[in-house]
Amino acid sequence: MSTTSSSHRSARPRRRGIVRDLLWHGLNLGLPLLFVVLPILSFVLVSFWTLTNGQIVHTLTLANYRAFFTEGSYLQVYLGTVLLSAQVTLINVVLAIAIAVFIFRRTPRVRFLILMSFMLPLFMSYIIKIYSIRSILGQRGLLNEGLLALGLIDQPIEVLLFSRTAIFIALAVLYLPYAILPIYLALDRIPANYLAASADLGATPLQALRDIVLPLGRPGIAAGAVFTFILTFGDFVTPQMVGGTQGFTFGRIVFSQFGLALNWPLGSALAVILLATTLLAVALAGLTLRREHVR
Amino acid sequence: MNWTSKAVAASLTALTLLASAAAFAGPKGEVRLLAYEGYADPAWVEEFETETGITVKVTYVGGVDEQIAKMKASNGKDYDVVTVDTASLKAFADQKLIAPIDKEKLTSAKNLLPDFQPMSNATFGGATYGVPWAWGSLGMVYDKKTFPTAPDSWEVLWDPRFKGKVISLDDANNDINFGAIALGMKDPFNLTDAQLAQVKDKLIALKKNLLTYFAGFDEGTTIWSENDVVLMFSMGELAAINLQKKGFDVGYVIPKEGAVGWLDNLTVSAGTENTDAAYAWMNFALQKKIGADMAKKYGYGATTDAPQGMDYANRLIWAQNPEDYTRRQAIWNEVKAAN
Numbered sequence: 003m004s005t006t007s008s009s010h011r012s013a014r015p016r017r018r019g020i021v022r023d024l025l026w027h028g029l030n031l032g033l034p035l036l037f038v039v040l041p042i043l044s045f046v047l048v049s050f051w052t053l054t055n056g057q058i059v060h061t062l063t064l065a066n067y068r069a070f071f072t073e074g075s076y077l078q079v080y081l082g083t084v085l086l087s088a089q090v091t092l093i094n095v096v097l098a099i100a101i102a103v104f105i106f107r108r109t110p111r112v113r114f115l116i117l118m119s120f121m122l123p124l125f126m127s128y129i130i131k132i133y134s135i136r137s138i139l140g141q142r143g144l145l146n147e148g149l150l151a152l153g154l155i156d157q158p159i160e161v162l163l164f165s166r167t168a169i170f171i172a173l174a175v176l177y178l179p180y181a182i183l184p185i186y187l188a189l190d191r192i193p194a195n196y197l198a199a200s201a202d203l204g205a206t207p208l209q210a211l212r213d214i215v216l217p218l219g220r221p222g223i224a225a226g227a228v229f230t231f232i233l234t235f236g237d238f239v240t241p242q243m244v245g246g247t248q249g250f251t252f253g254r255i256v257f258s259q260f261g262l263a264l265n266w267p268l269g270s271a272l273a274v275i276l277l278a279t280t281l282l283a284v285a286l287a288g289l290t291l292r293r294e295h296v297r
Numbered sequence: 298m299n300w301t302s303k304a305v306a307a308s309l310t311a312l313t314l315l316a317s318a319a320a321f322a323g324p325k326g327e328v329r330l331l332a333y334e335g336y337a338d339p340a341w342v343e344e345f346e347t348e349t350g351i352t353v354k355v356t357y358v359g360g361v362d363e364q365i366a367k368m369k370a371s372n373g374k375d376y377d378v379v380t381v382d383t384a385s386l387k388a389f390a391d392q393k394l395i396a397p398i399d400k401e402k403l404t405s406a407k408n409l410l411p412d413f414q415p416m417s418n419a420t421f422g423g424a425t426y427g428v429p430w431a432w433g434s435l436g437m438v439y440d441k442k443t444f445p446t447a448p449d450s451w452e453v454l455w456d457p458r459f460k461g462k463v464i465s466l467d468d469a470n471n472d473i474n475f476g477a478i479a480l481g482m483k484d485p486f487n488l489t490d491a492q493l494a495q496v497k498d499k500l501i502a503l504k505k506n507l508l509t510y511f512a513g514f515d516e517g518t519t520i521w522s523e524n525d526v527v528l529m530f531s532m533g534e535l536a537a538i539n540l541q542k543k544g545f546d547v548g549y550v551i552p553k554e555g556a557v558g559w560l561d562n563l564t565v566s567a568g569t570e571n572t573d574a575a576y577a578w579m580n581f582a583l584q585k586k587i588g589a590d591m592a593k594k595y596g597y598g599a600t601t602d603a604p605q606g607m608d609y610a611n612r613l614i615w616a617q618n619p620e621d622y623t624r625r626q627a628i629w630n631e632v633k634a635a636n
Contacts, residue, residue, distance in 0.1 A: 075635070
């Protein structure tokens with residue numbers, strides 16, 4: 003009696019364990035499949051359809067992709083947006099490295115405080131931040147009023163807002179925390195004795211930065227660059243709100259196909275191109291890291 | 298039966314009674330409205346309910362798509378009175394979602410202003426499908442200090458003297474309507490290829506004079522107040538009203554070329570089972586005092602009471618569906634991508 007019951011007891015939890023494992027792996031695999039891969043595949047499929055007389059035609063064709071390369075100004079806007087995002091990425095990575103190194107040099111307790119103060123903007127609504135940037139850069143904005151009051155200028159600087167410069171400034175400000183965080187985390191993992199050793203061997207702080215800190219921080223720098231590029235490339239709100247007549251970026255074109263135009267096939271094709279571009283950015287970042295690893 | 302089950306049974310009976318009472322909703326029944334925001338003010342509803350004994354149930358919608366979806370779901374059986382914009386009236390009538398107006402029952406038709414009396418916007422195929430109810434326009438807002446007399450032509454927006462001081466609504470369809478109207482085209486909703494090309498060039502030319510585009514009433518007002526702006530192709534009367542409330546000395550004008558107007562109509566659902574209640578609400582809503590109250594509270598033009606300053610209804614071009622939305626979006630994208 004007691005032996006049978008114990009064998010039962012040992013067998014059943016095992017079976018339950020298998021069921022639980024299956025369920026667990028199923029969820030692990032199934033949820034991303036259901037919520038990430040399937041939606042992406044569905045818009046890849048839609049991108050091969052076309053819109054004729056307001057009706058979606060379910061025949062597979064490359065017409066939308068051809069349109070991207072040949073019609074209108076899609077390609078021109080795309081290249082302009084790539085350039086803009088690359089510029090923002092460059093300035094943000096430089097700024098973020100400087101800030102991360104600055105934080106890294108403080109004592110541990112102060113580090114956390116400074117890091118948090120740079121992360122604080124992430125707790126604020128994105129739209130509110132854009133509105134604030136706009137009220138700072140406007141013709142009657144804080145910056146112009148301040149400069150006028152100080153007598154440094156006698157006419158408001160008009161190019162500050164509603165221009166490509168404004169998009170550049172706003173994107174850089176909005177996405178800086180996303181570059182600081184990964185770079186700082188990479189630096190934070192550098193053992194303190196590496197730096198102590200280099201100092202013992204006579205390296206100047208600048209040499210230590212160039213030969214130890216930056217090379218070891220490379221994975222973080224690559225991650226920060228990729229984050230900034232992807233986020234700025236896809237942003238369709240900031241350019242519209244601060245860019246004025248220059249505020250038409252690639253994200254905006256994708257967005258415009260889903261309103262009254264209802265051109266989902268073209269919109270999907272453009273979204274696939276956007277996705278491919280961001281994947282390319284990730285791959286490039288991965289490539290630089292791998293080379294580092296081999297050496 | 299113990300006391301708990303008795304209590305349950307009693308409350309179930311009470312609930313059933315309450316539910317059936319709600320279904321009857323008073324001796325005179327119920328009128329169910331499908332309306333846009335501002336078309337069924339609580340004060341009017343209360344007055345109507347005490348006057349007639351008919352209960353009012355309002356369902357608000359945000360746009361035409363949502364409205365058609367709601368009507369189609371039950372072939373109109375869920376609603377009695379529906380507010381439909383002029384451009385969509387024909388689609389509603391073609392799909393038999395709304396019924397022709399019975400002018401015998403519409404005793405308050407005499408309250409309509411002369412411009413709206415013929416109900417020509419809502420008449421086709423020998424029947425009238427709606428009664429004009431509320432309207433507005435996409436006119437020009439101007440700074441009164443810069444322009445002591447209102448500009449009389451849209452051309453002023455292209456005047457290089459005001460470079461960087463002009464803002465424009467960002468809306469593919471309405472911007473193309475606006476460009477066509479500024480060019481004096483007769484039917485801005487059905488443009489030929491040659492006309493569309495002309496409109497595109499005209500809008501690209503305007504772009505060079507613009508400070509920025511804006512989307513929505515709030516955005517236009519905010520940009521006006523934070524920058525040195527003197528002219529706006531606006532979303533409507535409310536833009537000027539909001540700026541005046543903020544203390545800006547601005548005026549609102551419909552230039553000589555005209556402007557797009559929108560006109561919403563009260564219609565009777567084809568699925569209504571309480572026609573009398575539907576007409577009771579329409580006759581109540583089409584009173585001069587209700588119209589005046591709507592203009593005051595929401596800034597819409599009434600069809601029964603000419604609001605102060607809104608004397609231009611006959612110069613508006615009532616919005617129709619355009620020849621091709623997708624095409625217009627593509628052209629508008631070209632304009633926005635142009636350097």
